[in-house]
Amino acid sequence: MANVSLINLKKQFGASIAVSDFSLEITDGELVAFLGPSGCGKTTTLRMIAGFIEPTAGRIVIGDNDVTNTPVHRRNTGMVFQRYALFPHMTVAHNVSFGLEMHKIAPVERDKRIREALDMVRMTELKDRYPRQLSGGQQQRVAIARALAIEPKVFLLDEPLSNLDAKLRLEVREEIRTLQQRLGLTTIFVTHDQEEALAISDRMAIMHDGIVQQVGSPQTVYEHPANLFVADFLGKMNFFSGSPCADSQFLTQEELTLNVTKLKPDTTMVGVRPERTVLSSLPEADNNIAVTVQNVSYLGAHIHVTLKGPGVQRLTCQIPNTQAGRNDAVLHVGASLYLGFSAEDCAIFNERSH
Ligand code: ATP
Numbered sequence: 001m002a003n004v005s006l007i008n009l010k011k012q013f014g015a016s017i018a019v020s021d022f023s024l025e026i027t028d029g030e031l032v033a034f035l036g037p038s039g040c041g042k043t044t045t046l047r048m049i050a051g052f053i054e055p056t057a058g059r060i061v062i063g064d065n066d067v068t069n070t071p072v073h074r075r076n077t078g079m080v081f082q083r084y085a086l087f088p089h090m091t092v093a094h095n096v097s098f099g100l101e102m103h104k105i106a107p108v109e110r111d112k113r114i115r116e117a118l119d120m121v122r123m124t125e126l127k128d129r130y131p132r133q134l135s136g137g138q139q140q141r142v143a144i145a146r147a148l149a150i151e152p153k154v155f156l157l158d159e160p161l162s163n164l165d166a167k168l169r170l171e172v173r174e175e176i177r178t179l180q181q182r183l184g185l186t187t188i189f190v191t192h193d194q195e196e197a198l199a200i201s202d203r204m205a206i207m208h209d210g211i212v213q214q215v216g217s218p219q220t221v222y223e224h225p226a227n228l229f230v231a232d233f234l235g236k237m238n239f240f241s242g243s244p245c246a247d248s249q250f251l252t253q254e255e256l257t258l259n260v261t262k263l264k265p266d267t268t269m270v271g272v273r274p275e276r277t278v279l280s281s282l283p284e285a286d287n288n289i290a291v292t293v294q295n296v297s298y299l300g301a302h303i304h305v306t307l308k309g310p311g312v313q314r315l316t317c318q319i320p321n322t323q324a325g326r327n328d329a330v331l332h333v334g335a336s337l338y339l340g341f342s343a344e345d346c347a348i349f350n351e352r353s354h
Contacts, residue, residue, distance in 0.1 A: 002063035036207035078147030254311035285340030
């Protein structure tokens with residue numbers, strides 16, 4: 001296994017910059033997720049690390065080796081793609097064997113590695129089947145076995161769960177994480193699914209327009225978003241724009257005065273996560289905004305409530321299902337309530353838009 005260093009990595013396609021000055025140190029055995037909206041440069045970065053795309057500038061170091069100009073097959077990376085990319089005319093075992101043959105692994109060692117890799121992903125019994133005789137989840141397991149059989153220094157996964165249904169996604173996601181931790185594999189996992197990235201990673205790199213916005217543990221990035229883009233992309237947030245008007249007090253453009261613990265002189269935007277808010281018929285919190293219920297969506301584990309606040313504000317509140325019963329009497333469209341939240345739970349930003 002190995003550390004991976006991305007040093008001022010850049011990729012330009014003609015006039016458009018797909019990845020701009022990406023620097024990141026990934027430690028041995030760590031799983032880092034690249035997360036961002038479509039077109040933000042995740043796949044391009046991953047493909048530069050694998051060697052499929054040549055960087056316009058910058059360097060890639062794996063372990064002690066600068067691999068920036070090293071061909072794909074000498075980088076010792078194992079890659080798993082969204083569309084499995086199995087050879088349709090080869091059996092499961094042959095698909096796994098193929099990479100080993102390319103790496104010129106001797107037959108005895110090859111057989112051992114095929115057995116171990118298929119065993120790891122619980123596909124031993126299906127080793128003689130062809131890809132068309134497998135489900136999507138099984139095909140992706142074979143692709144994982146194929147990537148791991150070469151004993152890569154770095155494991156690269158590009159949206160590996162996108163083609164699977166919701167339940168299977170969860171299952172294969174957990175299997176990948178368990179395997180990665182057991183083998184201590186340095187891993188980069190590209191996804192546009194925030195829940196997936198939060199669940200699977202040690203750290204995540206949030207990207208937007210080819211630029212890394214924030215790198216940190218899931219908890220850090222979610223609880224302390226570095227900017228408005230991250231706050232808005234990862235989870236939901238209610239935003240209030242305005243300026244400080246007194247010590248720990250923020251005057252919004254709708255002329256609401258909010259109590260905000262961590263307020264700074266240059267704060268231009270205050271945010272609060274919907275799950276950090278409560279709805280009540282009396283003003284009971286540090287901050288209480290008079291709202292009217294616009295919509296109530298039952299989402300199983302929680303209830304999502306859309307509210308109209310003063311001015312043009314559209315606000316949202318998320319109530320855990322376990323607490324929803326208490327609000328039944330008042331939680332209907334048109335109800336007038338207070339949206340409450342604590343001064344502590346307010347996030348601050350010094351931008352107006354992203
Ligand atoms: P997605 O989640 O949709 O796969 P992504 O974050 O992985 O998106 P990339 O595939 O890395 O994004 O693309 C980043 C940008 O680079 C996009 O604007 C894309 O159109 C552009 N791009 C990617 N490959 C090429 C190419 N071969 N030629 C020109 N532009 C490209």
